Amino acid sequence: xxxxxxxxxETVAPATTKAIAPSKGGRPWTFYVLATLFALYVLALxxxxxxxxxxxxxxxxxxxxxxxxGQSLHWFVDLFTQVRTGDVKGSFDxxxxxxxxxxxxxxxxxxxxxxxxxxxxxxxxxxxYTMIGSLVAPGLVLGLGTGLLFQALGLNxxxxxxxxxxxxxxxxxxGVLVMFAVMSRFNHVWEEAAYDLGASRWQSIRLVMIPVxxxxxxxxxxxxxTLSHDEFARSLQTAGSLNTLPLEIxxxxxNVTSPSLYALGTVTTIVSFIVIGASLGSIVLIxxxxxxxxxx
Amino acid sequence: MKSDRGDIELAGVCKxxxxxxxxxxxxxxxxxxxxxxxFIGPSGCGKTTILRMIAGHEDPTAGEIVIGGQNVVGLAPVxxxxxxxxxxxxxxPHLTVRENIAFALRVRGMSKADxxxxxxxxxxxxxxxxxxxxxxxxxSGGQQQRVALARxxxxxxxVLLLDEPLSALDEQLxxxxxxxxxxxxxxxxxxxxxxxxxxxxxxxxxxxxxxxxQGRIKQAGAAREVYAxxxxxxxxxxxxxxxxxxxxxxxxxxxxxxxxxxxPSGIEVPLQARSTVSVGDKVDIAVxxxxxxxxxxxxxxxxxxxxxxxSRVLAIEYQGYFxxxxxxxxxxxxxxxxxxEKTFFADPFTVGDVVMATWATGSxxxxx
Numbered sequence: 001x002x003x004x005x006x007x008x009x010e011t012v013a014p015a016t017t018k019a020i021a022p023s024k025g026g027r028p029w030t031f032y033v034l035a036t037l038f039a040l041y042v043l044a045l046x047x048x049x050x051x052x053x054x055x056x057x058x059x060x061x062x063x064x065x066x067x068x069x070g071q072s073l074h075w076f077v078d079l080f081t082q083v084r085t086g087d088v089k090g091s092f093d094x095x096x097x098x099x100x101x102x103x104x105x106x107x108x109x110x111x112x113x114x115x116x117x118x119x120x121x122x123x124x125x126x127x128x129y130t131m132i133g134s135l136v137a138p139g140l141v142l143g144l145g146t147g148l149l150f151q152a153l154g155l156n157x158x159x160x161x162x163x164x165x166x167x168x169x170x171x172x173x174x175g176v177l178v179m180f181a182v183m184s185r186f187n188h189v190w191e192e193a194a195y196d197l198g199a200s201r202w203q204s205i206r207l208v209m210i211p212v213x214x215x216x217x218x219x220x221x222x223x224x225x226t227l228s229h230d231e232f233a234r235s236l237q238t239a240g241s242l243n244t245l246p247l248e249i250x251x252x253x254x255n256v257t258s259p260s261l262y263a264l265g266t267v268t269t270i271v272s273f274i275v276i277g278a279s280l281g282s283i284v285l286i287x288x289x290x291x292x293x294x295x296x
Numbered sequence: 297m298k299s300d301r302g303d304i305e306l307a308g309v310c311k312x313x314x315x316x317x318x319x320x321x322x323x324x325x326x327x328x329x330x331x332x333x334x335f336i337g338p339s340g341c342g343k344t345t346i347l348r349m350i351a352g353h354e355d356p357t358a359g360e361i362v363i364g365g366q367n368v369v370g371l372a373p374v375x376x377x378x379x380x381x382x383x384x385x386x387x388x389p390h391l392t393v394r395e396n397i398a399f400a401l402r403v404r405g406m407s408k409a410d411x412x413x414x415x416x417x418x419x420x421x422x423x424x425x426x427x428x429x430x431x432x433x434x435x436s437g438g439q440q441q442r443v444a445l446a447r448x449x450x451x452x453x454x455v456l457l458l459d460e461p462l463s464a465l466d467e468q469l470x471x472x473x474x475x476x477x478x479x480x481x482x483x484x485x486x487x488x489x490x491x492x493x494x495x496x497x498x499x500x501x502x503x504x505x506x507x508x509x510q511g512r513i514k515q516a517g518a519a520r521e522v523y524a525x526x527x528x529x530x531x532x533x534x535x536x537x538x539x540x541x542x543x544x545x546x547x548x549x550x551x552x553x554x555x556x557x558x559x560p561s562g563i564e565v566p567l568q569a570r571s572t573v574s575v576g577d578k579v580d581i582a583v584x585x586x587x588x589x590x591x592x593x594x595x596x597x598x599x600x601x602x603x604x605x606x607s608r609v610l611a612i613e614y615q616g617y618f619x620x621x622x623x624x625x626x627x628x629x630x631x632x633x634x635x636x637e638k639t640f641f642a643d644p645f646t647v648g649d650v651v652m653a654t655w656a657t658g659s660x661x662x663x664x
Binding site for chain 2: 192194195196198199200211212
């Protein structure tokens with residue numbers, strides 16, 4: 001080391017004298033422009049929702065507009081007790097049940113589609129675009145058509161038949177698209193290795209594919225659930241005599257003139273957050289579990 | 297299972313993916329039980345396809361694959377009692393080292409306690425005990441390779457198939473893992489079939505080296521035979537270490553013939569037992585690069601060195617224990633001399649020097 005230093009010329013000047021002054025951590029002006037833009041975006045995104053949430057906590061004197069009158073949970077109680085506000089509990093139940101059924105079907109069918117599209121086959125692009133096509137169709141028209149078709153076939157439209165079908169036409173293409181993205185990160189040599197080690201097709205799916213793809217499957221499920229839970233256009237003409245929650249809210253906006261409408265908005269938001277939180281939590285848990293297994 | 301023998305016989309094996317061209321074209325080969333066999337060739341020569349057909353991941357279009365006296369075409373890998381080590385190891389990312397190794401036992405329905413005990417024994421064998429609870433992503437390349445080896449070996453195969461097992465490793469590790477593969481092969485006492493495109497790897501490891509080109513076997517034999525006695529120009533050039541010259545036969549005289557070349561007197565080449573040449577034939581010959589001696593022009597040739605080709609030094613590369621001297625001896629082909637370091641530096645050449653490239657007459661080898 002000392003020999004190296006000795007070889008260096010004595011006259012090497014400190015390099016900093018002529019160097020451009022280093023950045024002192026100041027941000028360029030574009031940062032402030034973009035930050036402002038983002039703040040406005042967030043305000044536009046969440047401002048309306050927060051207006052609803054805040055107004056739902058008024059007391060009995062509360063009205064539909066600001067200013068806020070008192071603070072209480074009155075309108076939440078009102079929501080679930082008063083009949084005049086509509087069939088909130090029933091529609092809420094139906095929406096959750098429907099969303100669960102839609103989620104299960106979406107996950108299973110998307111997974112199977114993902115398996116089917118592992119290899120290219122004749123006509124695969126046609127099949128793919130046929131699947132995706134219904135994303136482009138206007139929901140209202142599609143719902144109308146589904147209703148008409150049921151009528152023509154002499155079937156009664158209801159939330160668990162025609163509305164289920166109409167919603168699947170919306171969630172399945174999404175589920176399949178997400179599944180394809182998930183599958184593209186699956187290395188098919190793993191399947192080959194499983195086969196080489198004596199796994200049957202089913203064992204290879206159960207012990208290798210599903211566990212590796214689990215976080216992706218949760219994501220597909222989350223998509224299915226949320227898309228179904230707040231679906232309106234396709235359900236409107238297909239739900240039959242009993243409303244789903246979004247339809248119920250819609251009809252309430254026409255005849256309910258109290259903050260219980262806002263309370264309903266708050267409740268549904270909380271439910272959505274619970275579902276999303278549970279999904280993301282389970283993804284984290286899956287990954288944590290692997291990590292802790294790894295540490296032994 | 298019927299037989300524990302792991303000898304492999306390929307008889308007329310063909311494989312075509314598109315029904316038009318054969319990726320593997322009529323391969324016949326016998327690999328002895330417990331041998332270490334290396335398939336070598338450029339990418340696309342069909343070597344990996346042969347491996348996958350032996351493994352049971354592809355079916356041959358025609359021909360038979362016999363392992364231990366039993367035709368295995370159509371059987372699953374487990375029924376063949378073969379196991380494959382994949383190129384990038386294909387370790388299951390969600391399973392720990394122990395679970396990866398125990399996987400084959402798990403799908404056979406072995407109880408958890410039994411399979412983990414067996415896996416632990418195997419983990420000890422490949423010296424991974426302290427990593428047993430790690431995920432593949434937390435291991436180095438060399439450790440991953442050992443896991444892959446252990447995962448394949450736990451099925452007690454009679455043949456282990458390795459698809460470019462060392463290509464994912466850096467140079468130093470490659471040499472180390474090469475030794476480890478050989479050690480494991482001897483320890484397990486089973487047949488290894490290894491696909492590679494690295495000559496050094498093949499000749500360092502294999503009992504049987506199989507050189508392939510475009511779906512056909514060019515030469516199969518012991519490492520030394522393939523390297524020192526290449527059958528034809530392709531093998532000589534692919535295995536390296538040889539200069540290949542071509543010319544017309546000028547004269548056949550008993551045990552040798554003379555090849556017309558740039559040299560005023562032609563090149564004298566000893567005849568091989570099986571080769572027959574007649575005047576006018578176009579013949580390739582090979583001369584090992586380390587057999588070539590360089591003599592400054594005008595100086596005496598050493599005794600026994602009758603052939604000499606006047607050349608100019610084009611480039612010099614220092615390689616450590618030898619010096620690689622590139623010459624313009626023949627117009628179209630590279631001609632290289634590997635000069636021992638001490639000899640070279642006793643009287644070093646520089647680029648542009650005119651030298652005589654010469655070799656002992658007996659060391660030239662006619663090629664098919």
